[in-house]
Amino acid sequence: MLSTFRSIRLQIxxxxxxxxxxxxxxxxxxxxxxxxxxxxxxxxxxGVAIMWTAIRPAHEHGVPVTAFVITGYVPLVMWRHxxxxxxxxxxxxxxxxxxxxxxxxxxxxARVVLEVYGAxxxxxxxxxxxxxxxxxxxxxxxxxxxxxxxxxxxxxLGCALIIASLSEISDVLEKFMGAFTYLSIPFSGAFTxxxxxxPQFQAVLLxxxxxxxxxxxxGGQFGxxxxxxxxxxxxxxxxxxxILIGLSLTxxxxxxxxxx
Amino acid sequence: MIRCVxxxxxxxxxxxxxxxxxxxxxxxxxxxxxAVLGRNGAGKSTLIKIIGGVELATAGRIEREMSxxxxxxxxxxxxxxxxxxxxxxxxxxxxxxxYHDTRAFVDDFAELGHQLGEPVKTYSSGMRARLAFAxxxxxxxxxxxxxxxxxxxxxxxxxxxxxxxxxxxxxRALIIVSHDMNxxxxxxxxxxxxxxxxxxxxxxxxSAVQYYTSL
Numbered sequence: 200m201l202s203t204f205r206s207i208r209l210q211i212x213x214x215x216x217x218x219x220x221x222x223x224x225x226x227x228x229x230x231x232x233x234x235x236x237x238x239x240x241x242x243x244x245x246g247v248a249i250m251w252t253a254i255r256p257a258h259e260h261g262v263p264v265t266a267f268v269i270t271g272y273v274p275l276v277m278w279r280h281x282x283x284x285x286x287x288x289x290x291x292x293x294x295x296x297x298x299x300x301x302x303x304x305x306x307x308x309a310r311v312v313l314e315v316y317g318a319x320x321x322x323x324x325x326x327x328x329x330x331x332x333x334x335x336x337x338x339x340x341x342x343x344x345x346x347x348x349x350x351x352x353x354x355x356l357g358c359a360l361i362i363a364s365l366s367e368i369s370d371v372l373e374k375f376m377g378a379f380t381y382l383s384i385p386f387s388g389a390f391t392x393x394x395x396x397x398p399q400f401q402a403v404l405l406x407x408x409x410x411x412x413x414x415x416x417x418g419g420q421f422g423x424x425x426x427x428x429x430x431x432x433x434x435x436x437x438x439x440x441x442i443l444i445g446l447s448l449t450x451x452x453x454x455x456x457x458x459x
Numbered sequence: 460m461i462r463c464v465x466x467x468x469x470x471x472x473x474x475x476x477x478x479x480x481x482x483x484x485x486x487x488x489x490x491x492x493x494a495v496l497g498r499n500g501a502g503k504s505t506l507i508k509i510i511g512g513v514e515l516a517t518a519g520r521i522e523r524e525m526s527x528x529x530x531x532x533x534x535x536x537x538x539x540x541x542x543x544x545x546x547x548x549x550x551x552x553x554x555x556x557x558y559h560d561t562r563a564f565v566d567d568f569a570e571l572g573h574q575l576g577e578p579v580k581t582y583s584s585g586m587r588a589r590l591a592f593a594x595x596x597x598x599x600x601x602x603x604x605x606x607x608x609x610x611x612x613x614x615x616x617x618x619x620x621x622x623x624x625x626x627x628x629x630x631r632a633l634i635i636v637s638h639d640m641n642x643x644x645x646x647x648x649x650x651x652x653x654x655x656x657x658x659x660x661x662x663x664x665x666s667a668v669q670y671y672t673s674l
Binding site: 209212213215216219220223224293294295296297298299300301453454457458 | 470508511512513514515527529530534535536537538539540541545548549550552553554555
């Protein structure tokens with residue numbers, strides 16, 4: 200019991216150290232430094248939000264465009280960053296695996312924590328600014344929104360674990376990632392709502408756990424103004440399955456990593 | 460005590476498999492100093508990495524009943540793009556050391572001065588070795604794994620190692636890979652030779668050196 204507690208503490212310390220290291224290698228110590236963790240996704244969201252607000256009508260399908268873009272983009276950026284940072288993550292951190300207490304799982308957890316944190320803070324900043332400027336309203340049902348974000352975070356972690364391990368085993372995967380992240384955009388649920396597409400496509404979209412969590416987030420933001428489609432049970436078991444597959448691959452991946 | 464039991468290591472080469480280590484067994488007790496000799500590419504560094512937990516054996520097992528350092532070698536252990544200080548911070552965090560004490564010790568031992576603030580990739584191999592030794596000595600392992608790297612240091616660094624590692628910490632175990640026979644004779648009390656994927660344990664350092672030179 201005591202040793203379990205101690206090893207959990209050790210792993211938390213390792214993840215903390217990896218987080219600091221990640222911030223320093225990616226953003227350096229100069230000028231804004233770690234603020235870019237938030238700045239990078241924030242710039243993206245602000246840009247897209249302004250563009251859509253400018254070129255689209257103020258409401259689409261009765262939904263205000265600015266809020267629609269922000270609630271879609273934040274989870275999408277979170278997922279994309281998690282998956283992209285997962286590719287070849289072990290190789291990039293190979294020299295750290297010289298230390299026995301650093302494991303592939305710690306490396307991925309540190310990266311996912313950083314990306315999730317960046318996306319959430321960026322989302323809060325951009326949404327806060329939009330609300331203050333009158334382009335967006337406060338969420339109608341915050342609880343549902345938190346639940347959607349929670350599922351999206353678990354989904355991101357599962358995908359990052361799987362992609363990180365597979366990219367270590369197969370070099371070809373890396374080449375497919377660009378096309379994959381682009382082509383999967385419709386299945387993220389970020390740019391459309393399930394209710395807007397014809398019924399035969401709805402079923403296809405609802406295969407993606409991300410679409411369910413996005414529907415929850417939209418439901419949380421717009422309340423009764425939209426009709427949302429999601430299945431908590433389906434999202435729970437698909438996310439749990441992704442995490443299980445991801446964990447099992449990550450724990451096996453150590454054998455495939457050749458440390459210089 | 461560290462015990463390797465029937466350790467096998469294979470690498471995939473093209474379509475085939477190359478067996479670098481074939482059922483290697485050895486045991487190192489507290490305070491023992493083992494020299495591992497062998498031609499280039501014989502598998503010495505691979506064995507050290509497996510003992511240090513950096514690489515996993517294909518088969519067999521490693522039992523560690525004392526703390527083992529990471530392999531002090533030319534590569535690894537540091538992030539090149541980060542400064543020596545950031546690497547020091549990282550290692551203090553994961554080994555739960557006090558940053559200020561560690562920094563004071565490293566400053567004194569490695570004598571890197573202001574270069575500690577520069578990225579590690581700009582260091583010479585001698586400077587990297589100094590940083591690696593300073594940090595691993597600060598951590599106080601029971602067993603140190605040294606892969607060649609001690610030879611790249613200058614006279615002064617060698618004297619500091621002599622003092623801090625071989626004298627003050629004479630009770631620690633060492634596993635050393637080296638081609639410097641004088642150094643091996645001076646420091647080690649046991650010898651082993653890796654040849655044709657097999658490990659041959661010798662009765663004395665002298666007989667290990669003799670076997671190695673006859674290869």
